[in-house]
Amino acid sequence: MLVVGLTGGIATGKSTVSTLLKAHGVPVVDADVLAREVVQPGTPALAQITAHFGAGVLQPDGALDRAALGAVVFADADQRHVLNGIVHPAVRRAMFWAVLRHWWRGARVCVLDVPLLIEGGLWKFVAKVVVVYCSPEIQLQRLMKRDGSTREEASARLNSQLPIAEKVQYADIIIDNSGTLQDLEVQVKTLVTKLNKEAGWWWRVSWLVPPIGLVSAAWTLGWRVLRRSPKAASRKRAGRT
Numbered sequence: 701m702l703v704v705g706l707t708g709g710i711a712t713g714k715s716t717v718s719t720l721l722k723a724h725g726v727p728v729v730d731a732d733v734l735a736r737e738v739v740q741p742g743t744p745a746l747a748q749i750t751a752h753f754g755a756g757v758l759q760p761d762g763a764l765d766r767a768a769l770g771a772v773v774f775a776d777a778d779q780r781h782v783l784n785g786i787v788h789p790a791v792r793r794a795m796f797w798a799v800l801r802h803w804w805r806g807a808r809v810c811v812l813d814v815p816l817l818i819e820g821g822l823w824k825f826v827a828k829v830v831v832v833y834c835s836p837e838i839q840l841q842r843l844m845k846r847d848g849s850t851r852e853e854a855s856a857r858l859n860s861q862l863p864i865a866e867k868v869q870y871a872d873i874i875i876d877n878s879g880t881l882q883d884l885e886v887q888v889k890t891l892v893t894k895l896n897k898e899a900g901w902w903w904r905v906s907w908l909v910p911p912i913g914l915v916s917a918a919w920t921l922g923w924r925v926l927r928r929s930p931k932a933a934s935r936k937r938a939g940r941t
């Protein structure tokens with residue numbers, strides 16, 4: 701299975717690309733979705749968040765008040781570092797099992813949609829890095845429009861990640877999302893064809909790995925059983941005496 705890392709800056713269009721990829725039948729593991737799941741009420745991560753940031757980041761029903769916590773961590777790098785230390789290990793564990801499930805179902809390609817793919821070092825562990833790009837100004841405009849945030853709030857979020865100009869330096873493939881959604885659809889269709897083609901040979905070979913592993917394990921076990929069987933032992937003793 702070809703594991704591909706998808707990243708970009710905030711509001712460059714990662715989620716839009718992920719939606720298009722899924723529409724083409726490509727499984728996507730979305731780190732943002734997992735980051736929401738691991739802080740649901742009753743989770744260890746939410747307990748740690750509450751212990752550190754206080755009950756002020758909780759809604760009356762006990763769920764995380766994302767806007768309240770976001771206001772704290774996007775204004776303070778140290779506090780964001782603490783939050784990342786709580787949430788990211790849980791997200792990585794969940795991501796591992798999600799990828800394993802897709803591999804077990806025989807997926808040829810699996811895309812990891814991870815906003816902090818570069819910052820968190822995960823880019824070293826994927827076969828391909830795809831960066832969704834648009835200019836910082838377009839990024840800012842789209843974020844303000846989508847979230848209804850002020851320019852200051854949107855800038856604070858943008859500044860919490862590597863500049864998009866730096867992220868593209870890690871890219872094997874760049875999706876330029878400066879144009880229309882129709883332009884984006886064409887680029888994603890081309891990307892899907894490219895990834896499926898590249899995964900083709902590897903997907904066939906990778907399926908040999910489990911049978912080879914099983915055969916070698918069975919051979920080893922069988923040999924051990926044969927060697928210790930009474931018949932084999934008596935033959936061995938006869939040969940020795």
Ligand SMILES: CC(C)(COP(=O)(O)OP(=O)(O)OC[C@H]1O[C@@H](n2cnc3c(N)ncnc32)[C@H](O)[C@@H]1O)[C@@H](O)C(=O)NCCC(=O)NCCS
Pocket residue numbers: 709710711731732735765766767769770773780783784787788791814815816857860861
């Ligand atoms: C602070 C939180 C509660 C704000 O939630 P909110 O719903 O307002 O934003 P959301 O989670 O949708 O994130 C929107 C975008 O902000 C960016 N972002 C989120 N967290 C971070 C972070 N710690 N550092 C840099 N960028 C971040 C990502 O690009 C993300 O796609 C939330 O972002 C969070 O829990 N962040 C910590 C976990 C994390 O790092 N998530 C990123 C993916 S692993």
Ligand SMILES: Nc1ncnc2c1ncn2[C@@H]1O[C@H](COP(=O)(O)OP(=O)(O)OP(=O)(O)O)[C@@H](O)[C@H]1O
Pocket residue numbers: 708709710711712713714715716717732815842843846877878879880881884
């Ligand atoms: N080509 C485009 N033209 C116009 N609007 C777009 C385009 N691509 C994405 N958008 C819009 O820009 C906003 C940000 O896109 P999206 O949510 O996919 O970005 P993202 O990188 O996933 O953001 P985040 O990092 O916050 O998860 C959304 O409202 C989306 O509908």
